[in-house]
Amino acid sequence: MKNKIISLLGGVAVIVTSLTALYAPQAGAHGERSQEPFLRMRTVHWYDTNFSTNRVAVNEEMTITGKFLLAEAWPEVIMKPDVAYLHVAEPGPAVAKVETWLNGVPAAKSFKLELGKTYEYKVIVRGRKPGEAHIHPMLNVQSAGGLVGPGQWTLIEGVYEDFTYPVTTLTGEAIDLNTYGFANVVKWHIIWAIPALFWVLYWVRRPLFIPRFLMVQNGEEDALITSTDKKVGIALLIGTIVLVTMSSNSAKEQYPVQIPLQSAIIPVEALPVTPQNSAVKAKILKANYRIPGRSMTMTLDITNGSATPIKLAEFNSANVRFTNSLIPTLAKTDSAELWAKDGLNVQGEPTIYPGETARLEIEASDALWETERLSSLIGDPDSAFGGVLYFQGADGKTYMEEISGPIIPTFQ
Amino acid sequence: MLNKTIAALLFGLFFFSTTASAHGGLSADKDLCILTIGAYKMHFTGYQPDSSATKEFCEDIPSTGLTIVAMDAMDRKMKNFPTEIRVIEGEAEAEATDANTILHMPFKVYPTGNISFEHRFPKEGKFVGIVTIKDGDEEIVSRFPFAVGMGGGFPVWILLAVAVAVGGAITYKKMA
Numbered sequence A: 001m002k003n004k005i006i007s008l009l010g011g012v013a014v015i016v017t018s019l020t021a022l023y024a025p026q027a028g029a030h031g032e033r034s035q036e037p038f039l040r041m042r043t044v045h046w047y048d049t050n051f052s053t054n055r056v057a058v059n060e061e062m063t064i065t066g067k068f069l070l071a072e073a074w075p076e077v078i079m080k081p082d083v084a085y086l087h088v089a090e091p092g093p094a095v096a097k098v099e100t101w102l103n104g105v106p107a108a109k110s111f112k113l114e115l116g117k118t119y120e121y122k123v124i125v126r127g128r129k130p131g132e133a134h135i136h137p138m139l140n141v142q143s144a145g146g147l148v149g150p151g152q153w154t155l156i157e158g159v160y161e162d163f164t165y166p167v168t169t170l171t172g173e174a175i176d177l178n179t180y181g182f183a184n185v186v187k188w189h190i191i192w193a194i195p196a197l198f199w200v201l202y203w204v205r206r207p208l209f210i211p212r213f214l215m216v217q218n219g220e221e222d223a224l225i226t227s228t229d230k231k232v233g234i235a236l237l238i239g240t241i242v243l244v245t246m247s248s249n250s251a252k253e254q255y256p257v258q259i260p261l262q263s264a265i266i267p268v269e270a271l272p273v274t275p276q277n278s279a280v281k282a283k284i285l286k287a288n289y290r291i292p293g294r295s296m297t298m299t300l301d302i303t304n305g306s307a308t309p310i311k312l313a314e315f316n317s318a319n320v321r322f323t324n325s326l327i328p329t330l331a332k333t334d335s336a337e338l339w340a341k342d343g344l345n346v347q348g349e350p351t352i353y354p355g356e357t358a359r360l361e362i363e364a365s366d367a368l369w370e371t372e373r374l375s376s377l378i379g380d381p382d383s384a385f386g387g388v389l390y391f392q393g394a395d396g397k398t399y400m401e402e403i404s405g406p407i408i409p410t411f412q
Numbered sequence B: 001m002l003n004k005t006i007a008a009l010l011f012g013l014f015f016f017s018t019t020a021s022a023h024g025g026l027s028a029d030k031d032l033c034i035l036t037i038g039a040y041k042m043h044f045t046g047y048q049p050d051s052s053a054t055k056e057f058c059e060d061i062p063s064t065g066l067t068i069v070a071m072d073a074m075d076r077k078m079k080n081f082p083t084e085i086r087v088i089e090g091e092a093e094a095e096a097t098d099a100n101t102i103l104h105m106p107f108k109v110y111p112t113g114n115i116s117f118e119h120r121f122p123k124e125g126k127f128v129g130i131v132t133i134k135d136g137d138e139e140i141v142s143r144f145p146f147a148v149g150m151g152g153g154f155p156v157w158i159l160l161a162v163a164v165a166v167g168g169a170i171t172y173k174k175m176a
């Protein structure tokens, strides 16, 4: 009876699994929209993003530079950037990464970053696979995943066969990293696949899963393993040990100079605090998201601690820009497609004088809330938003302040 | 053999529930609800705040009463296109007349790319949404028939429950 129930449950599990597999919805594009809004709105605030070009030939280099501010409102549920890594997000290796720099430090390894601080990066990539690719800077954070910056459509021209990645090793050998060691990788995969395949086929001919389970239950397990099986098993074990020893020796012979895999974490100092990123303070009194109209309204108190009159010019959240067309445009980013040019509306007197605290009612509206799937934050367990306010100073400088807080959806 | 037949039937039934209904220009593509207007696409969302708060609908509207529809341009170019919205009562092929029009929003440009409207459906029935955009001199029309309060499609969870029961019974019988 117990057997029957167990196999019944097994059958049910198989059917349910195969049905749900059919239903799995696919993620769109190359995934930048599929991340939860809190991962995009309250982690890395990218700004001053600049791509040196939007078309590169195969083997030609493109430089991505910019800055990012790590949110103080970093969500509790995701890991802090104690182990982070700078990279590019792209659909397959359309470009190959050549160099990365963080605040002037070569950042080929992982590094530890601090929340609330600003960092400046530079990533140099090399055209690899011809075609049009959407390329973004990306910060990989251990256990949190890739946090993606503004993207650019980049045309990569030429022929893939021409691609090379020349590198000189520490021992002075010139190699092409694109093909280096490839034959060796294929060779060893085949060598190991042979015993693995043999082992699988050897056992697959025998009673499997439920019949096997029933035999064990009925005390017939001795019939499952014969003395030939034991001999084959011992032969395979010895063979494996011999193969491992041999391959290790042959590797040492071929590559006498070896270093272990590098896993150190580089300390990187944040950019210094300046009036531009510390003088203005914002306090959110109320924030609502109006579902029809795709409009976010906020009431906030802005204190201008700088020495110059300022005007709110931009609200930026998850790389979506809401700007006020009455005020000159700020930091250049390429993401024209994520730019709501007239999306920011400020009620009342727009200028905040030095030392003054002003109450602003602002409205950020655009279909991008929905098409970039940010509005799904109303379904998050902590319906909170985050972003950065950019102020234009009369001194020509840009002042910024991170904001975050709870948000309530409305239909009115 | 019987097992395989039943399994095939179940799989067929499952596919039927998700793909078999026809909704003109409106379709649930992957996990997005998309309204296709010629070469352009809009993201389509329906809400019934009184009965289901922020739950989103695509295609059929589950019950009568206040319904809010939000359509969001997926192509930035569409922000400059004058757009007209019309909802008529009737079958999929019905022609729009003054008599059967229950909602009409004349041509207008929506600079934020979002078009939202609300309507209170007093009774169940069949309707057709008609969206017309002006791309230069060209007028592009998209029609999507939908039903209000007809219970919608066959709920997926019932299919799953049936599949579990049948699958379990077969396995049980086989082991007996």
Ligand SMILES: [Cu+2]
Pocket (backbone or CB within 6 Å): A030, A032, A134, A135, A136, A151
């Ligand atoms: Cu992208």
